[in-house]
Amino acid sequence: MIIGLTGGIGSGKSVVGGMLRELGAHVIDTDKVGHRVYEPDSEGWRKIVEAFGTDVVAEDRTIDRKKLGALVFADETHRKTLNGIVHPMIFQEILGEIAAQRDAGFQGHIVLEAPILVEAKGTGMVDCIWVVVAPRPVIEARLVSDRAMTPAEIAARMNVQLDDATRREHADLVIENSADLATLRAKVEAAWQSL
Numbered sequence: 001m002i003i004g005l006t007g008g009i010g011s012g013k014s015v016v017g018g019m020l021r022e023l024g025a026h027v028i029d030t031d032k033v034g035h036r037v038y039e040p041d042s043e044g045w046r047k048i049v050e051a052f053g054t055d056v057v058a059e060d061r062t063i064d065r066k067k068l069g070a071l072v073f074a075d076e077t078h079r080k081t082l083n084g085i086v087h088p089m090i091f092q093e094i095l096g097e098i099a100a101q102r103d104a105g106f107q108g109h110i111v112l113e114a115p116i117l118v119e120a121k122g123t124g125m126v127d128c129i130w131v132v133v134a135p136r137p138v139i140e141a142r143l144v145s146d147r148a149m150t151p152a153e154i155a156a157r158m159n160v161q162l163d164d165a166t167r168r169e170h171a172d173l174v175i176e177n178s179a180d181l182a183t184l185r186a187k188v189e190a191a192w193q194s195l
């Protein structure tokens with residue numbers, strides 16, 4: 001099975017992904033895959049520079065993700081342009097990684113940890129979708145204490161993300177992560193057993 005693991009900022013995707021890895025899944029971190037398409041002089045890098053100019057290139061020739069982020073955060077047209085460039089490339093990288101795992105003989109479950117699986121229209125790549133959710137105040141408390149984020153930063157991120165109600169519509173399984181880690185682990189193990 002290829003499981004798409006998604007959820008909003010701070011919902012607990014990475015923690016759940018880590019638990020699934022311990023249970024034997026191969027977990028693909030799509031954020032990491034995404035970083036590869038920004039590597040200097042790659043096809044992605046060239047297309048981004050073509051579209052956004054050399055202003056978004058840092059001194060060491062990497063893409064200045066903060067600058068690019070600020071640009072696309074403020075303007076939906078820019079956001080669409082960037083997504084149009086990077087999403088197909090990220091899909092290709094993911095398919096390549098899945099094929100490489102299978103070629104290497106891995107027959108277990110593969111988990112695609114993908115924060116924007118639904119937004120990026122990647123749901124067709126997976127066999128089932130697991131959505132991690134937690135109440136907003138719980139997420140805020142975790143991010144303030146664990147990542148030193150401010151409530152304003154958290155709100156800004158949440159406001160551009162899909163809402164949980166929409167994510168739930170796509171879910172084959174909803175993992176409620178409102179309690180402690182032991183409770184979460186029990187839920188993840190039950191989900192794993194059900195596969």
Ligand code: ATP
Pocket residue numbers: 007008009010011012013014015016115142143146147177178179180181184
């Ligand atoms: P992002 O999309 O921002 O990367 P995420 O969905 O991957 O977030 P995590 O990084 O897994 O979220 O979790 C957010 C924070 O909350 C982390 O610091 C994590 O340790 C903590 N956390 C997650 N679940 C629990 C829990 N059940 N109990 C306590 N802390 C938790």
